[in-house]
Amino acid sequence: MAHRSVIPFGPQHPVLPEPLHLDLVIEDDRVLEAIPQIGFVHRGLEKLTEKRDMHQFGYIAERICGICAVGHSYGYASACERMLGIEVPGRVQYIRTILHELSRIHSHLLWLGLLADAFGFEALFYRSWTLREQILKIFESTCGGRVILSINEIGGLKHDIEDSELAGIVQTLDAMRPDYEALVHTFLDDVSCGERLHGVGVISKKDALDLSMVGPFGRASGVDYDVRMFSDGAYADLAAFEPVVATDGDCYARCQVRCAEVTQAMDIIKELVGKIPHDGIGGRTKLTPADGARGEVVIEQPRGEAYYYVRGNGTKNLDRFRVRTPTSQNLAGLTHALQGVLLANVPMIILTIDPCISCTER
Amino acid sequence: MQKAIYTTVGLDELLSHVQALKGAGARFVQMHAERCVDDGSYRLVYTFINVRAAQEHIAQDGSYAIENLVVEGIDRYQEIPSISSYYPAVFPFENEAHDLFGLAITDMQIDFKGFFYQVSTAEPMSVITPEVKAAREKAMKVRAAAEAKARKAAAEKAAAAAAAAGEGAAGAGDAAGAAVARPAAAAGSDAQHDEAAAKAALKAAEMEAKLAAMDPEKAAKVRAALAAKVVRDKQKKEA
Numbered sequence: 001m002a003h004r005s006v007i008p009f010g011p012q013h014p015v016l017p018e019p020l021h022l023d024l025v026i027e028d029d030r031v032l033e034a035i036p037q038i039g040f041v042h043r044g045l046e047k048l049t050e051k052r053d054m055h056q057f058g059y060i061a062e063r064i065c066g067i068c069a070v071g072h073s074y075g076y077a078s079a080c081e082r083m084l085g086i087e088v089p090g091r092v093q094y095i096r097t098i099l100h101e102l103s104r105i106h107s108h109l110l111w112l113g114l115l116a117d118a119f120g121f122e123a124l125f126y127r128s129w130t131l132r133e134q135i136l137k138i139f140e141s142t143c144g145g146r147v148i149l150s151i152n153e154i155g156g157l158k159h160d161i162e163d164s165e166l167a168g169i170v171q172t173l174d175a176m177r178p179d180y181e182a183l184v185h186t187f188l189d190d191v192s193c194g195e196r197l198h199g200v201g202v203i204s205k206k207d208a209l210d211l212s213m214v215g216p217f218g219r220a221s222g223v224d225y226d227v228r229m230f231s232d233g234a235y236a237d238l239a240a241f242e243p244v245v246a247t248d249g250d251c252y253a254r255c256q257v258r259c260a261e262v263t264q265a266m267d268i269i270k271e272l273v274g275k276i277p278h279d280g281i282g283g284r285t286k287l288t289p290a291d292g293a294r295g296e297v298v299i300e301q302p303r304g305e306a307y308y309y310v311r312g313n314g315t316k317n318l319d320r321f322r323v324r325t326p327t328s329q330n331l332a333g334l335t336h337a338l339q340g341v342l343l344a345n346v347p348m349i350i351l352t353i354d355p356c357i358s359c360t361e362r
Numbered sequence: 363m364q365k366a367i368y369t370t371v372g373l374d375e376l377l378s379h380v381q382a383l384k385g386a387g388a389r390f391v392q393m394h395a396e397r398c399v400d401d402g403s404y405r406l407v408y409t410f411i412n413v414r415a416a417q418e419h420i421a422q423d424g425s426y427a428i429e430n431l432v433v434e435g436i437d438r439y440q441e442i443p444s445i446s447s448y449y450p451a452v453f454p455f456e457n458e459a460h461d462l463f464g465l466a467i468t469d470m471q472i473d474f475k476g477f478f479y480q481v482s483t484a485e486p487m488s489v490i491t492p493e494v495k496a497a498r499e500k501a502m503k504v505r506a507a508a509e510a511k512a513r514k515a516a517a518e519k520a521a522a523a524a525a526a527a528g529e530g531a532a533g534a535g536d537a538a539g540a541a542v543a544r545p546a547a548a549a550g551s552d553a554q555h556d557e558a559a560a561k562a563a564l565k566a567a568e569m570e571a572k573l574a575a576m577d578p579e580k581a582a583k584v585r586a587a588l589a590a591k592v593v594r595d596k597q598k599k600e601a
Contacts, residue, residue: 035472038454039461039479047487050494082364212390212451225389225413230426232364291501296366296428298391298411307392307409313399314501317494322407324392324455332451335472360454 002027007343011040015118015347018357022350026343034338034346036331038360045362046321053316054080055284058153064323065359066147067110070103071301072323073152078233079308080154083295084287090234090277092156097234098166098272099139099149100299101265105173106135107302108258108265111354112187115255118351119196127183134176138169156282166273173266184259188252197252201337201349204249213333215304215326216257217353221249227300234272241268251352288316301326303354325359363425368407370432373442379431380408380445388412388429390449395459399490399498404436404465408445438488439466446471454478462487493575500571507564514560 004027011019019040025033045064049057061076062069074096081088113128136146142161143149151158187193203213208221218225226243228235235241244260246253289312296309304326313319334353341349371379388410396405408431416426436442444467446452457478459465464485483489569588573581 037474037478039481042479042481044486050491209389210450212449230364230416230420231424236424291505294366294368296409296430297364298428305391309392309394309407309409311396313498314505315497317497319399320394320396322392322394324394328454329392329451331454 004032009346013347015351016357017114018355020350020355020357022338022346024338024343024346029343031338031341031343031346034335036335038331038357040361041357042361046323049318049321051317054289054310054312054318055154055316057318057321059150061321061323062148062150062152064325064362065356067107067356068103068301068303068306068325068359069148070099070152071299071306073149074100075297075299075301075306075308075323076310076321077152077154078297078299079295079310080289081285081295082297083289083293083310083312084154084285086155086285086287088156088282089279091160091279092282093233094272094276095157095161095281096152098161098169098269099143099151101269101272102135102138102169104265104302105262106132106139108262109135111258111351112183112255115351116187116193118347119193121193124183124186124193127179127186131176131180131183134172138172141165142169153284155285156280160281163276166276170270170273173269177263177266180262184262187255187259193255194252196348197255197352198250200251200345201341201352202248202250203333203337205247207336208249208333211332211336212329213304214329215301215354216244216254216261217304217326217330217333219243220246220253220257222247225305227298227305230298232297232299235268237275238268238271251348254352288312288314289318290314303327303356303359304330306359323362325356325362327353327356328360330355331360365425365427366430367427368430368432370434373433373436373440376408376431376433377443377445377448380448383410383412383429383431384448386412387414390445390451391428393445393452393455393459395463395465395487397463397488397490399494401435402490403434404438404463404488406433406436406442406459406465407431408433436465438464442467444468444470461485464488496571496574500567500574503567503571504564507560507567510560511564514557 004025007024007026009022009024010016011021021037021040023035023037024031045060048060052060058073058076062073064072109128109132113125113132116124116128139149140146142165143151203221205222208218208223213221213223214225222245224243224245229241229243231241244257244264246256291312291314293312294310296307298305298307306326307324309320309322310318311320330353334350334355337349337353338346389412391409391411393406393408396407398405410429412429419426442465444452444456446456450471453470453472456467456470457474460467461476461479461481462485573584576584
């Protein structure tokens with residue numbers, strides 16, 4: 001007779017860079033049920049709007065996560081601008097989008113490295129992070145920081161990025177392409193990689209839709225939803241945009257989607273740099289939100305759709321700030337993906353969802 | 363271009379609205395709670411996006427909508443039905459609303475029973491701090507003073523227009539003009555007095571609001587210094 005037991009997985013585990021706990025109910029070595037628990041490092045950032053005014057809070061919003069930092073400051077600034085009824089210049093939208101897409105490349109390369117590390121392919125891990133380093137160098141040379149850029153403010157940008165620097169970014173990305181293609185070839189075509197990824201942690205399209213899954217996790221199951229297809233801001237000027245979708249719904253499909261999204265992001269950056277307008281970079285607004293004024297925005301973070309909401313109360317502080325990050329939306333999908341899998345595959349499945357607990361524990 | 367639609371619904375209608383959205387193929391985006399500083403009640407906001415409808419609207423006029431259901435005026439112990447039977451992805455947010463706001467959400471599919479977050483203060487987001495209250499009162503006072511100032515300016519403008527019209531008619535007789543002159547001067551003096559009083563009230567409201575936002579110890583020192591200044595000014599006047 002099969003023996004049923006509960007294994008506590010995390011919050012400290014070699015595969016988890018951040019604290020996430022799972023109670024895995026197993027029968028022999030097969031997982032029957034997984035119950036996630038977070039809250040070990042909850043920082044109460046949404047409550048902090050009481051202490052910091054809406055401009056100061058931009059710096060805190062950027063620190064919600066160390067990987068999607070640019071996206072968080074972009075989303076927060078956009079939501080505040082919507083609340084205040086400000087329309088930022090086109091150049092601001094373009095530069096924000098270019099930095100956001102660079103951040104997607106660095107996030108996906110980081111994830112690819114972690115994936116290679118998880119299945120013990122150390123050379124692939126080094127190669128992925130070496131390429132990622134070039135993106136961090138772009139950030140450092142254009143904004144002065146490798147992770148926290150502090151370029152966005154409510155109403156515009158703190159400083160411009162010169163056209164020559166933007167051309168340099170395109171040159172760097174073009175130079176990266178051959179190495180990146182070789183890397184993708186290994187991830188997608190190497191037998192040892194494929195064996196660890198094919199058919200593992202499958203989620204059907206119907207389940208992905210029912211569980212409201214977002215980002216590459218959802219798109220790997222055939223959900224053709226990417227916020228960028230709504231053509232907000234600079235995305236409206238792209239010649240074409242189609243979400244990258246795969247249909248198998250397994251760990252391999254999640255890897256496939258992220259690999260293709262890096263190339264897609266490179267193309268978007270190249271196109272936007274070619275079209276960037278010269279209409280100024282705006283600047284910090286002096287407006288105060290009206291009592292009850294609301295602003296909300298959804299953006300496509302590297303891990304999926306993120307939602308930002310701000311509500312004013314007539315003072316310089318916000319009445320409410322809300323950020324719903326992709327990982328918190330994907331927790332239901334995570335528990336579903338773990339049902340019925342072998343215990344040995346649990347770390348791989350958790351990793352392919354790319355959980356960001358810092359984002360979730362805002 | 364993104365638009366937001368907010369529909370206020372009653373707590374008893376919430377599930378039927380959510381069911382209708384689910385039936386129409388809307389995606390669940392998020393749910394969050396808010397505490398209303400003025401009356402202490404709670405507000406819930408449920409957000410959805412209908413991707414297909416959004417794409418059709420974008421093709422037509424380039425805009426799409428984020429749909430929000432808002433439930434207002436919720437009491438702390440009022441039972442709120444969970445929408446997790448329609449959208450299972452809501453479970454982290456419902457547990458969060460319970461743990462951080464103390465809201466009683468019933469029939470959650472995954473219920474952590476208050477242990478989703480490890481918090482050192484119970485229901486931290488339901489606490490309205492004195493600083494928040496003071497800032498809110500300050501904003502209201504400043505707004506009221508600005509409105510009073512605007513009203514007064516409008517009244518003065520109307521009075522000046524009336525006086526200009528009256529001057530033309532006053533040419534009819536000096537005696538009548540002399541009779542009118544005294545009350546008009548008195549009215550002018552009253553207007554100046556009102557203006558000074560409004561300015562003083564505005565200044566006092568701003569100072570009071572600044573003090574409320576300060577560290578209490580520092581605020582006490584500033585208050586004492588201000589009181590001493592008033593006494594000094596009074597003594598100077600008397601001398």
